[in-house]
Amino acid sequence: MNPLLKSLSVCALFAAACQSPPRAPEPVTHRVLLQGNDRLAVLDRTGAMEWEMPWGGIHDVHRLPNGNVLVQQGSNRLAEIDLSQKQIVWTYASDTQNGNQGKHVEVHSFVPLEGGRVLIAESGPSRLIEIDRAGKLLHEQPLAVKQSDAHRDTRLVRKLANGNVLVCHEGDGCVREYDRKGTVVWEFAVPMFGREPKGGHGPEAFGNQVFGALRLDNGNTLIATGNGHSVLEVNAEGHLVWELHQKDLPGIVLAWVTTLEVLPNGHYVVGNCHAGPGQPVLIEIDPKTKRVVWQLDGYERFGNSVSNSMLLDEPSLR
Secondary structure (H helix, E strand, C coil): CCHHHHHHHHHHHHHHHHCCCCCCCCCCCCCEEEEECCEEEEECCCCCEEEEEECCCCCCEEECCCCCEEEEECCCEEEEEECCCCEEEEEEECCCCCCCCCCCCEEEEEEECHHHCEEEEEECCCEEEEECCCCCEEEEEECCCCCCCCCCCCCCEEECCCCCEEEEECCCCEEEEECCCCCEEEEEECCCCCCCCECCCCCCCECCCCCEEEECCCCCEEEECECCCCEEEECCCCCEEEEECCCCCCCCCCCEEEEEEECCCCCEEEEEECCCCCCCCEEEEECCCCEEEEEECCHHHHCCCCCCEEECCCCCEC
16 A cells, blocks of 8 residues: 555544544423422422422413512412512402402413513403503403403413514414404414314313414414314414424323423423323424424323423523
């Protein structure tokens, strides 16, 4: 062999031997706030209990700039909790304030706004209100519902970048976008895909009782269909552009699909309520491949009704 070629071959072999083997990807983990079995809890990245306090069921939760959380208390009140002290530091009672005395009112969603203001969806009165921290009514607008129902008028509501509000109407099986005057400027009726409705809350049920919706950066809307067991992405014209259905994920059965979060890497985190033992309560997927990259199996500790949660370790759209 040519001495020069031999020298180059030896150098190449030496360089290859010195290269480090490819590193395995870091396992995906999250720090999570969730509610179940009459307690509000924070789990660390290993799944160990980091914090907890007694608390009833919730449908919505938000972290405030001061580190406290805003949650539902009972069926019609809001509470701000100082996590470090495990103390309630602020409350608002929708059942007794701003014209609701004597009315059947339920609150299933709310959004903290700038300056301490809060947007509240009031089911029963069928309205959105904005209040300050003294409880003063700053703004109200009606909601378009076919038949008012304190338990089913609304599920999650979210404020959009354009100032409008995206509202999930469980009873109507519809997502509607409202402007500041209460005018519906966009809506999407959750499809039944040719199936008949079936009662219940678990995987055996079926319907269009929508729970959550987010407006994506591309202008489409991501929808958690509740007992439709699915996540749907629809464009402005109402056409389906992406779908995840009950048994699309190997070994996982979707039941009442609730909360949604979109992570900076584009992954979706999906709440899976009432799915039963052996099924995760939270699932992170890569929407491009529908590959499950993380899941939280919380049935044994938190029961079958984990309807809302929030990741605490990174910002997300939720």
